[in-house]
Structure formats: C-alpha cells, structure tokens
Amino acid sequence: MSDPTPGDGGAVAAPDTEGRxxxxxxxxxxxxxxxxxxxxxxxxxxxxxxxxxxxxxxxxxxxxxxxxxxxxxxxxxxxxxxxxxxxxxxxxxxxxxxxxxxxxxxxxxxxxxxxxxxxxxxxxxxxxxxxxxxxxxxxxxxxxxxxxxxxxxxxxxxxxxxxxxxxxxxxxxxxxxxxxxxxxxxxxxxxxxxxxxxxxxxVPGSDGRKMSKSLDNTIDVRDDEDAIRTKVRSFITDPKKVRRGDPGRPEICPIFALHELFSHDILEWTEENCRSGALGCVDCKTNLADRIVTYYAPFRERRDELDRExxxxxxxxxxxxxxxxxxxxxxxxxxxxxxxxx
Ligand code: SF4
Known part of the structure; x- marks a missing residue:
C-alpha cells in the first residue's frame, strides 16, 4: 500500500517481513x-x-x-x-x-x-x-x-x-x-x-492537534451525514486566510490534511485554488465533507447490518x-x- 487512495484507506506501511x-x-x-x-x-x-x-x-x-x-x-x-x-x-x-x-x-x-x-x-x-x-x-x-x-x-x-x-x-x-x-x-x-x-x-482533529477522543476533536467513522458536515465546518483552517480571495497555505491547514486522505480527485485543484485564493474555506470544507460522507457510506451500511445480529x-x-x-x-x-x- 504505497499509494494512498480512498479505496485502500491511505495507510502506508514499510515493506513487510515474515512473522506473526x-x-x-x-x-x-x-x-x-x-x-x-x-x-x-x-x-x-x-x-x-x-x-x-x-x-x-x-x-x-x-x-x-x-x-x-x-x-x-x-x-x-x-x-x-x-x-x-x-x-x-x-x-x-x-x-x-x-x-x-x-x-x-x-x-x-x-x-x-x-x-x-x-x-x-x-x-x-x-x-x-x-x-x-x-x-x-x-x-x-x-x-x-x-x-x-x-x-x-x-x-x-x-x-x-x-x-x-x-x-x-x-x-x-x-x-x-x-x-x-x-x-x-x-x-x-x-x-x-x-x-x-x-x-x-x-490525522489532525478539528483543533489542528492529533485527532484524539480525549481531545474531543474527532470525526467518528460512524457519524451520520449531518454530524460529519457539522464537525468538518468546526475545523480550524489557515488563520491568515480570512475570506475568499486571501491566499491560503494548505500545508498548515488540517482541512487540507484530510483532503489528502479523501479527495484524490480534487487534491491538486484544491491546493492550487487555496494558494491563489480562488477557493474559499467554506466551499473547501463542503467538498471535503461530501467525500467523507461518500467514503464511509458502504462501511456504515455494513455496520448497520451487523448491528442487527x-x-x-x-x-x-x-x-x-x-x-x-x-x-x-x-x-x-x-x-x-x-x-x-x-
Ligand atoms: S481553502 Fe481549504 S485548504 Fe485552504 S485554508 Fe481554506 S480550508 Fe484550508
């Protein structure tokens, strides 16, 4: 798994060796x-x-x-x-x-x-x-x-x-x-x-620190669509980018770090348009929330089935x-x- 994609979950591991x-x-x-x-x-x-x-x-x-x-x-x-x-x-x-x-x-x-x-x-x-x-x-x-x-x-x-x-x-x-x-x-x-x-x-949480339950900054994999959208909206972004038109710095933005995991279809576009200022943070967050919702939909469906057993x-x-x-x-x-x- 060397090339993170939404399908494989994005985790990247060093070459495996033998053993239990x-x-x-x-x-x-x-x-x-x-x-x-x-x-x-x-x-x-x-x-x-x-x-x-x-x-x-x-x-x-x-x-x-x-x-x-x-x-x-x-x-x-x-x-x-x-x-x-x-x-x-x-x-x-x-x-x-x-x-x-x-x-x-x-x-x-x-x-x-x-x-x-x-x-x-x-x-x-x-x-x-x-x-x-x-x-x-x-x-x-x-x-x-x-x-x-x-x-x-x-x-x-x-x-x-x-x-x-x-x-x-x-x-x-x-x-x-x-x-x-x-x-x-x-x-x-x-x-x-x-x-x-x-x-x-x-994976950063809503406050930019490492995502952790104890820090109350998580998006949970079983969150429903409304919860995902609300939580994504609550994330901090580049503090210097106050409004659309201001150039942003994706490398310090937790929203962009999540785009890297979920948004391979628009990753380059997001980076370019953040830097140029053409993309506003509200729209950028909506794009991310859309992709997180879609990514976890099959998991949630399967999880609901298992819950009935x-x-x-x-x-x-x-x-x-x-x-x-x-x-x-x-x-x-x-x-x-x-x-x-x-
Ligand atoms: S446009 Fe997106 S990546 Fe850029 S600062 Fe705003 S939320 Fe972060």
Missing amino acids: VLTGFRPTGPLHIGHWFGNVTNMVRLQADHEAFYFIADWHMLTTHYDRTEELPGNVRSLVLDLLAAGVDPQSVTLYRQSDVKEVAELTLLLGMITPLGWLERVPTYKERLRDMAERDIANLGLLGYPLLQTVDITIVKGELVPVGEDQVAHLELSREVVRRFNRLYGEVLVEPRALLSRAPL PHLAEDVLAEGAAKVHPVVDETMKAVRSAMSLG
Whole structure:
C-alpha cells in the first residue's frame, strides 16, 4: 500500500517481513478517522499475507478509564462490529478479548519482577497521557505499567511483528529489553518482537492537534451525514486566510490534511485554488465533507447490518478465545518451567 487512495484507506506501511503479527485496540469509544487510517486499514491489509492476532484491549482501557467500566460491554461489542464492518475477517485472524486470557495478568506479574521502574518511567507516552488527561486522576501503577502489559500481550502469543507508528517505537524497545532480560535470566523462552513500522498519516482533529477522543476533536467513522458536515465546518483552517480571495497555505491547514486522505480527485485543484485564493474555506470544507460522507457510506451500511445480529460479537470473541488459548498455554508452560514455578 504505497499509494494512498480512498479505496485502500491511505495507510502506508514499510515493506513487510515474515512473522506473526500482533496488534490490539482499546475499546474506549467510537472509532474515529485517526484510528481508521492509523490502525484499521493496516489490520485489514496485514491479514491478507500474515498470521495475525488482533485483540480488544479491555484491560488497557482501565489504565485511563478505570471509573467507566460500565461502558466496557457496549464499547467492546461496538469495536468488534466496527472491525468486522471495516473488513477484518475473523476466519483469517484470531480476534479475541484481552480479559479472556487471564494468563496475561500472571505473566504481567512475573515480568514485573524483572522490569526496572526507570525503564517504564522513561517511556514518553506515560508523561504525555498524564498531560493530555490532566483532569483525570490517572497517575497510577496501571498506567505506568501499560508498556509492560503491552509486552505481555505480544510475548504471550509469540508475536513477532508489531505494527507501530514512530511515536510507539519506545514502547516496543522496552518490550524487546524486557524479553532479552528474561531470556538472559531464565533461558531462551520468549520471542523478541520486531517493529513493523507503519508510516500512517498524521490525522489532525478539528483543533489542528492529533485527532484524539480525549481531545474531543474527532470525526467518528460512524457519524451520520449531518454530524460529519457539522464537525468538518468546526475545523480550524489557515488563520491568515480570512475570506475568499486571501491566499491560503494548505500545508498548515488540517482541512487540507484530510483532503489528502479523501479527495484524490480534487487534491491538486484544491491546493492550487487555496494558494491563489480562488477557493474559499467554506466551499473547501463542503467538498471535503461530501467525500467523507461518500467514503464511509458502504462501511456504515455494513455496520448497520451487523448491528442487527445481537450475538455476533460475543460469538466471534468466543471463537477467538478458543483459538488463542493453546498458544498462550504453550508460552505459559515454558515460562513457569523456566522460572521453576508451579
Ligand atoms: S481553502 Fe481549504 S485548504 Fe485552504 S485554508 Fe481554506 S480550508 Fe484550508
């Protein structure tokens, strides 16, 4: 996927290598466009030529949303259906829920014994999360230990390739260090994961910062037409372009960044006419909203169909749990034996 087009979702990945792929998704609420281009399209693409394990990271949600557990069942169901509607095929991949694998908690405890606190404290996303969610009381052991829990998610299923963006490389490096330390202490038991660097586009939200639910700046993939149009209208643009006729700078405009994902038919035209001033921001936003609505229409239709199957998500997760458990059992037997535990 080297040439982003509306059909393939636009995510761009480095050349793939061999190995079992592992990636997870926190069920914190509706999927937005940033998730779509950052993760979902990559998941759909990777399942075609890799053995893939995808999991719903419900324990990870607790690191920041421990006071909202009542939202979990709905969020998990919704996320599973979103992934299916987007094209994730549970026949090709192992799609499971993290909390269905209780051994994840056991291995987290065991790896916690050999993970220096300093390794966790230096992972940049810990401080970023604290800063971005300053209004929430989340400076807890669970959040600090988040990268260790990720390490366990990967190693417990012998994950070899982990799709990551540039900003997550530090997490994976920590995982590799923990695995190396374990293997030095107890023997070659755990598989050291490698990064599958995905050059997913940075998707800006309505305020120009990275699109994120916690920043309340998203366009959700299941938003209806009215919501999409309202949200697109709320986006900031080039502050120097006040009215039609003023020359604009598409390179600093979040609306143009979204055009790059959705508007290949008018991309050059938009850039030229923004720069010349001939295009006004109101019309430019209308053009973008039209394309986002059209792009997600088939997804929304499929998603509505799946929503009418009340047990589908739980059935898929049950099948996924049955598929993942033999792999997990094998890892845990080797770990317990290597550590002389019962
Ligand atoms: S015309 Fe479009 S790309 Fe240019 S500044 Fe306005 S919204 Fe942004």
